[in-house]
Amino acid sequence: MTTEPTPSASGTEPDTAAAELALGVLDGAERGAALRRMIAEPAFAREVEQWRDHFAMLFAGVADVSAPAGLFEQVEARIDGRAGPQRLVNPWKPTAIAASLAALAMTAVALRPVEAPPVAPAPIVATAPMIAAMAPADKSEAQPALYDAASGMVKMPGPMSIPEGRSAQLWAIEGDQAPRPLGTFRETAPGMYVAEAKMGAVIAPGTMLAISIEPIGGSPTGQPTGPVIASGMLSKV
Amino acid sequence: MTSPLPPQPTTDAARARLVEALVATGAEDRAAFATLYSLTSAKLFGVCLRICGDRGAAEDVLSEVYLTIWRRAGAFEPGRASPISWLATIARNRAIDWRRSAGRRQAVTLDDAPEVADPDPSVEERMIESDDTKQLHLCLDQLDVKQRGAIRSAFFGGLTYAELAERDRVPLGTMKSWVRRGLQRLKDCLSDD
Numbered sequence: 001m002t003t004e005p006t007p008s009a010s011g012t013e014p015d016t017a018a019a020e021l022a023l024g025v026l027d028g029a030e031r032g033a034a035l036r037r038m039i040a041e042p043a044f045a046r047e048v049e050q051w052r053d054h055f056a057m058l059f060a061g062v063a064d065v066s067a068p069a070g071l072f073e074q075v076e077a078r079i080d081g082r083a084g085p086q087r088l089v090n091p092w093k094p095t096a097i098a099a100s101l102a103a104l105a106m107t108a109v110a111l112r113p114v115e116a117p118p119v120a121p122a123p124i125v126a127t128a129p130m131i132a133a134m135a136p137a138d139k140s141e142a143q144p145a146l147y148d149a150a151s152g153m154v155k156m157p158g159p160m161s162i163p164e165g166r167s168a169q170l171w172a173i174e175g176d177q178a179p180r181p182l183g184t185f186r187e188t189a190p191g192m193y194v195a196e197a198k199m200g201a202v203i204a205p206g207t208m209l210a211i212s213i214e215p216i217g218g219s220p221t222g223q224p225t226g227p228v229i230a231s232g233m234l235s236k237v
Numbered sequence: 238m239t240s241p242l243p244p245q246p247t248t249d250a251a252r253a254r255l256v257e258a259l260v261a262t263g264a265e266d267r268a269a270f271a272t273l274y275s276l277t278s279a280k281l282f283g284v285c286l287r288i289c290g291d292r293g294a295a296e297d298v299l300s301e302v303y304l305t306i307w308r309r310a311g312a313f314e315p316g317r318a319s320p321i322s323w324l325a326t327i328a329r330n331r332a333i334d335w336r337r338s339a340g341r342r343q344a345v346t347l348d349d350a351p352e353v354a355d356p357d358p359s360v361e362e363r364m365i366e367s368d369d370t371k372q373l374h375l376c377l378d379q380l381d382v383k384q385r386g387a388i389r390s391a392f393f394g395g396l397t398y399a400e401l402a403e404r405d406r407v408p409l410g411t412m413k414s415w416v417r418r419g420l421q422r423l424k425d426c427l428s429d430d
Contacts, residue, residue, distance in 0.1 A: 019423070025391045
């Protein structure tokens with residue numbers, strides 16, 4: 001199974017997808033296609049990064065404003081896990097959760113059951129369980145991937161077609177950043193695959209997960225080298 | 238946390254100091270993290286405030302931003318990305334996440350479009366700009382007002398094509414071809430050294 005580079009929207013128009021992805025104007029299927037190119041085409045990923053640097057020059061025009069006193073201490077307290085009840089920056093409404101679950105149910109309807117995520121969402125985004133509908137590159141049925149921040153593990157039901165002598169590696173793409181390597185999958189029980197997100201890594205809702213086929217043990221370059229077999233966006237459960 | 242920048246650091250020295258603090262933060266060095274905060278918090282708070290448009294929200298977002306920086310600094314690759322771009326991009330992404338969760342509708346009405354009044358950098362700011370920054374602004378200046386406005390709104394407002402089109406009341410296809418032509422011209426100009 002290989003992933004063909006996605007051609008630009010039209011064969012005649014210049015390909016501005018890298019700039020569009022870096023700028024953040026794409027949504028829906030166009031954004032998904034551009035994110036998949038990030039993984040499948042190293043040159044495209046480099047171009048996105050160049051555009052990100054270009055656009056970052058616009059930050060030079062933003063006036064500095066002194067941060068409020070005590071904010072650093074608050075950040076340190078949160079790092080140490082000493083934080084009291086924290087005002088939520090990103091209060092995900094129950095209706096949105098229901099809607100995303102409904103959307104997942106639609107895309108992942110034919111799946112064997114995944115183990116149920118913990119019931120109560122944790123108050124801080126980083127520790128809440130998340131799920132992604134992983135759409136295979138061959139356009140077969142999506143499969144759910146469950147990310148448990150507490151254990152740092154991503155679980156997916158199989159089958160996963162990994163060629164002999166290769167590994168299936170997990171990647172995280174946040175916004176327009178370059179893909180970040182996570183662990184490789186191993187089959188922990190028949191039909192259940194588990195990959196480890198590296199220590200200290202934080203995976204936020206909206207992160208794109210992708211799986212590529214790599215040499216045993218994972219990509220030697222830190223960037224994907226083989227075909228992408230599935231990808232999907234994480235959202236909170 | 239108010240230790241100020243040394244007076245008039247050169248761009249290269251400031252950058253080297255920032256890279257050093259960021260790399261050490263990646264190795265979980267708290268003192269380096271404190272230095273990083275003192276070097277960058279005013280810039281990143283400015284970015285959060287600019288995008289959120291609300292001080293309380295910008296404070297919450299800034300706290301998330303530094304938590305993210307602490308956890309992700311180890312992934313920063315000094316040779317690949319500019320440190321301030323890397324940091325400011327985290328701030329921008331978190332601030333845009335907040336805007337999205339706070340309600341897209343609000344963010345795209347004509348009355349609430351701060352980017353319309355987004356000032357171009359002052360002459361003074363331009364004098365301390367790096368060559369790269371000057372180049373971007375020179376190239377942006379060559380675009381027409383609509384293209385430039387759409388690109389700036391997308392960048393600072395996190396607006397997608399659909400939202401830009403809605404805000405400016407033009408068909409989606411029209412907005413896409415404006416911006417695409419603008420980006421293509423920008424690309425030609427930026428590669429034209």
